[in-house]
Amino acid sequence: MPIKPILKSGLRALTRRLSLILLLGALFFLYLGVQGEAFAASGAIAQLASTGESDLSGTVTFTPTDAGLQVTAEVTSAPPGLHGFHIHETASCANGGKGAGGHFNPDSVQHGRLITDGFDNAHAGDMGNLFVDSDGMGMYEQEFPGLSLEDGQHAIASRAVILHAKMDSYVQPTGAAGGRIGCGVIALQ
The missing domain is CATH 1.20.5 (Single alpha-helices involved in coiled-coils or other helix-helix interfaces)
Known part of the structure; x- marks a missing residue:
């Protein structure tokens, strides 16, 4: 061959x-x-933990939508009532939550309620209040148009979520919501 x-x-x-x-x-x-x-694009999560001696804990999830982000939170062992609930600028819960810095405010505007006031009249981290019932259980769900996980100036990944001791009354400069009783770092999933 x-x-x-x-x-x-x-x-x-x-x-x-x-x-x-x-x-x-x-x-x-x-x-x-x-x-x-x-x-x-699958989302982000923050595991809330007490900044003090309480058993407070919770989970905050951030899920992309066509318009922005859906924020859902479940909290347990928290004091009953309304509590200021904000995204803060730094991914740290050190020093009783003070390591998280101030409210996430990339537009350098006054404090407000983001869902009704928009980015022109509220911090990008101003999510309002989370209600906790008499059993210490709290739930929160809200879609925030314009927030994102990683893209643009309103990206929330690698920041922190803070649950405050008191209600956010929307007064200046930060809502008079008191101390930081819960904190969690926002991590991409």
């Missing part, structure tokens, strides 16, 4: 195998890219 046809046949088989390997590799990297985008 002549060598030339054997080489041609082997070369064609090798070319087909390499093409298949390249195609599978491209599909694999495409899959990883899609998974990476889904991972980045």
Whole structure:
């Protein structure tokens, strides 16, 4: 048997195998890219913990929507009543929550209620109040148009959520909501 046809046949088989390997590799990297985008957009979470000696705990989730972010919180073992609930500028709960810095305010505006006052008249972190019932259970759910996880000046990832001791009364400069009784760092999921 002549060598030339054997080489041609082997070369064609090798070319087909390499093409298949390249195609599978491209599909694999495409899959990883899609998974990476889904991972980045899946949301963020903050695990609230007491800044003092109480058993206060909770979970705050941040889920992207077409308009912005859906914020959902569940809190346990908190004092009954309304409590100021804000995103603060720094991802730290050190020093009794003071490590979180001030309210997240990238627009340098006065304090307000973001959902009704918008970014022109409220801090981007001004989420209002969280209600806790007589059993120490608190729930919160609100969509905030314009907030994002990572993109733009209203991105909240790598910041902190603070639950305050008192109700946010929306007075200047920060709502007179009192001390920081709960804190959690916002981490991408």
